[in-house]
Amino acid sequence: MSDNHKELDEATGVHTTGHEWDGIKELNNPLPKWWLYSFYACIVWGIGYMIAYPAWPLLDGYTKGMLGYSQRAVVMSEVALAKKAQSKFRDELAKTSIEKIKTKPELLRFAMAGGKAAFGDNCAPCHGRGAQGSKGYPNLNDDDWLWGGKITDIQYTIRHGIRAADEDTRSNDMPKFGVEELLEPAQINEAAEYVLSLSGKSKDAAAAAKGKVIFEEQCAACHGDNGQGLQEMGGPTLRDAIWLYGRSKADVVKSIETGRGGIMPAWATRLDEVTIKSLAVYVHSLGGGT
Ligand code: HEC
Ligand code: HEC
Known part of the structure; x- marks a missing residue:
């Protein structure tokens, strides 16, 4: 060109x-x-x-530059700040009684966040990510509590577990009526029909009537006279639509035969008190009673 x-x-x-x-x-x-x-x-x-x-x-x-800026130093100082803020909240949480936490919005937010994270790490494998539970593992979102839904009840359950290796654990074993031959198979069938009749699911009124007598003798001590449940015994209500082990006839028969005996681990030896407190606050918020 x-x-x-x-x-x-x-x-x-x-x-x-x-x-x-x-x-x-x-x-x-x-x-x-x-x-x-x-x-x-x-x-x-x-x-x-x-x-x-x-x-x-x-x-x-590398050339350091005249301002002496370093991202590492910035991150370190941010982490140190966050740690300091956390330990302030942790100290306050340790000092505040569990019933009082909900009166302090900032502390409550901190406890909820910590509880949710600890739940994901420790509890979700059995109770599910959303605490929805599954067969044998109770749903913690509903208002149905085996051992009580007050925040202090929940804290106790988390600390000491249920039928766990902890001397203060919650414990009450339903007899294994079938396995230990405490009742005849026919009687188990009748008791099961009665249990099902409490939620309108029995198909055999004659058997249910016989089962009522067995229930009053063998079962009412833990499940209440009308199957309404007794939280102090950990005896679930048998009248509603919430079943830990399933509501089909076969499931109910199996519960009576084996006594089930689900185990919830004790956490006092694995998690610190502040974490347990946070967990109780979090679980209570999902569906606890007063
Ligand atoms: C290895 C499985 C397992 C793990 C892990 C587990 N749980 Fe449980 N949890 C159970 C079982 C099983 C029950 C029901 C026991 C029974 O049948 O009475 C239960 C019951 C409970 C209850 C009582 C519910 C009620 O209705 O009274 C609470 C509260 C609870 N778990 C909270 C937690 C928390 C919080 C964690 C985590 C720190 C956790 N669980 C971890 C198995 C587990
Ligand atoms: C010593 C107390 C006790 C006695 C007596 C007892 N139960 Fe239970 N029962 C329990 C407990 C505690 C559970 C919960 C077991 C668990 O969570 O693993 C339970 C669970 C059940 C369940 C399962 C409930 C569900 O939600 O899935 C059924 C059904 C049941 N019992 C029926 C009976 C019948 C019928 C009798 C009498 C023949 C009886 N029980 C006697 C304590 C008792």
């Missing part, structure tokens, strides 16, 4: 660069001013940045 190809374009009054492709010629327009100045500004800023901040790798490290 040589300068002789440059010419004045008549339509625009601008010189061409001399570049031409298949008859299409390139105009030699100057760069827009705003673009040019932004470009210069970027260069100046880039040089300034390299002087002020860490920029170039060296054989044994």
